[in-house]
Amino acid sequence: MEPMRGGWAEEAALAHLLAQGYRLLGRNRRTPFGEVDLLLEKDGVYVVVEVKQRRTGRFGTPLEAITPRKVARLLACARHLLGRDDLPVRLEAVLVHGTPEAFRLEHLPLEV
Template sequence: MAAKDEFGRAGEERAAAHLRSCGYAILDRNWRCPQGEIDIVAINDGMLCIVEVKTRRSESFGHPFEAIDERKRQRLWRLAFAWAAAHPDVARRRPLRLEVVGLLGMDARTARIEHLVDLL
């Protein structure tokens, strides 16, 4: 596995641990369909949360949240609806929410974590 991929995977692990520590129940990780991939699917306070994880070593290419532009946000919504359609027993009557966990630092295990709870 390439160092970049290992770094991203470590970031996703750290993000999942962060979410669990905040009371989230992780339902799915790296769920794939023809439209793409969802990093983390979780439930928190009755909401079905679709969580994108962005891990960066520095802000040379911008803050991790800056990677979520309008096009990416629309894609995440399509993926959220695809996941809900594939898991109707879990998704039924649960409102959907998009979230982003950003990690910034040279080591994903110690990187600064920021969590944007409601990506409109």
């Protein structure tokens, strides 16, 4: 079976987040609303992270791929995975620009 094309970007994002003190709870978790790339916890807050990678800007930036609709789906996914609406949840993105050989990361909050 061929590896996922963006798997390296998710690995790079996860390594960055773990180095920042996040704790991994799940990866590539499917729900009826979509998939969560990374589910983590930091300082008592559950964090859903969307990882987006682009080699070049030819088809837009990684951030442009995270639409308001996608953000709403991520929040629905988080609520489904956690099974409750009253738990503290934060949505974040790790944007990966480049290739496995040469890339840079951008880590930012997503507005709900």
